[in-house]
Amino acid sequence: xxxxxxxxxxxxxxxxxxxxxxxxxxxxxxxxxxxxxxxxxxxxxxxxxxxxxxxxxxxxxxxxxxxxxxxxxxxxxxxxxxxxxxxxxxxxxxxxxxxxxxxxxxxxxxxxxxxxxxxxxxxxxxxxxxxxxxxxxxxxxxxxxxxxxxxxxxxxxxxxxxxxxxxxxxxxxxxxxxxxxxxxxxxxxxxxxxxxxxxxxxxxxxxxxxxxxxxxxxxxxxxxxxxxxxxxxxxxxxxxxxxxxxxxxxxxxxxxxxxxxxxxxxx
Ligand code: NAD
Numbered sequence: 001x002x003x004x005x006x007x008x009x010x011x012x013x014x015x016x017x018x019x020x021x022x023x024x025x026x027x028x029x030x031x032x033x034x035x036x037x038x039x040x041x042x043x044x045x046x047x048x049x050x051x052x053x054x055x056x057x058x059x060x061x062x063x064x065x066x067x068x069x070x071x072x073x074x075x076x077x078x079x080x081x082x083x084x085x086x087x088x089x090x091x092x093x094x095x096x097x098x099x100x101x102x103x104x105x106x107x108x109x110x111x112x113x114x115x116x117x118x119x120x121x122x123x124x125x126x127x128x129x130x131x132x133x134x135x136x137x138x139x140x141x142x143x144x145x146x147x148x149x150x151x152x153x154x155x156x157x158x159x160x161x162x163x164x165x166x167x168x169x170x171x172x173x174x175x176x177x178x179x180x181x182x183x184x185x186x187x188x189x190x191x192x193x194x195x196x197x198x199x200x201x202x203x204x205x206x207x208x209x210x211x212x213x214x215x216x217x218x219x220x221x222x223x224x225x226x227x228x229x230x231x232x233x234x235x236x237x238x239x240x241x242x243x244x245x246x247x248x249x250x251x252x253x254x255x256x257x258x259x260x261x262x263x264x265x266x267x
Pocket of ligand 1: 007008009010011012013014033034035036038060075076077078079080083097098099100101122123124125126239
């Protein structure tokens with residue numbers, strides 16, 4: 001049994017991860033973390049997310065978890081993730097980080113943490129998106145500078161960061177395949193008399209509406225044709241199942257920073 005703690009336990013993702021881990025089996029929930037001010041700190045996480053008693057009380061401090069943790073799965077917020085890793089620095093445990101929206105400094109801290117323990121850090125844990133990342137690299141290497149590259153992403157109205165971590169990861173893959181510096185070439189908004197599109201820009205546009213789980217389209221616009229590749233997530237379970245796959249994989253690895261391409265053997 002894999003002893004798992006979940007941070008962001010009663011959130012949209014955390015609650016599905018806990019629910020599906022019970023269905024899949026082979027997981028033992030040993031910790032459920034939530035923010036300090038959360039109304040249900042102290043209550044049984046299973047009761048709160050509607051799956052019946054789990055025998056695990058919600059806590060806000062990872063050091064309160066007395067049982068050994070084989071893997072921590074984190075879908076919370078950037079500051080919560082960093083606080084949790086800092087609290088674990090004296091007894092690092094393998095982690096799967098799905099949270100998005102980190103600053104460069106925060107991402108650097110995750111890299112530092114991973115020097116002592118294996119860590120999967122991926123803005124999108126679905127098989128489909130990770131396959132797509134591989135395909136995007138292949139396409140961009142062939143189309144090169146002759147095709148304009150645009151990314152459009154859409155998510156639900158409650159999402160806090162923009163563009164999505166997935167869109168940014170796609171942009172990084174494309175920039176690297178096209179030998180461009182993303183900082184210099186990313187264009188996040190267009191308005192007014194902006195002039196002609198420059199050849200090397202990578203457009204990244206954001207839509208926020210209703211309950212859209214997550215949609216990403218990458219468009220390669222050439223003269224006389226265009227290629228559009230779209231991924232649509234219809235349920236969060238695709239990410240939750242990916243996170244559980246990563247949890248089962250990460251704790252067997254040597255220290256280092258990994259992503260879902262590593263987990264899925266796509267490298
Ligand atoms: P959510 O708001 O429903 O859940 C986040 C949970 O974290 C909330 O319950 C919140 O109370 C809790 N939290 C806040 N501060 C905390 C703290 N200090 N300690 C512990 N818990 C704390 O959001 P969500 O839709 O579940 O998404 C969570 C994160 O995961 C976001 O960054 C989102 O972009 C990301 N996400 C990633 C993937 C992926 O595949 N990697 C998929 C979906 C969402």
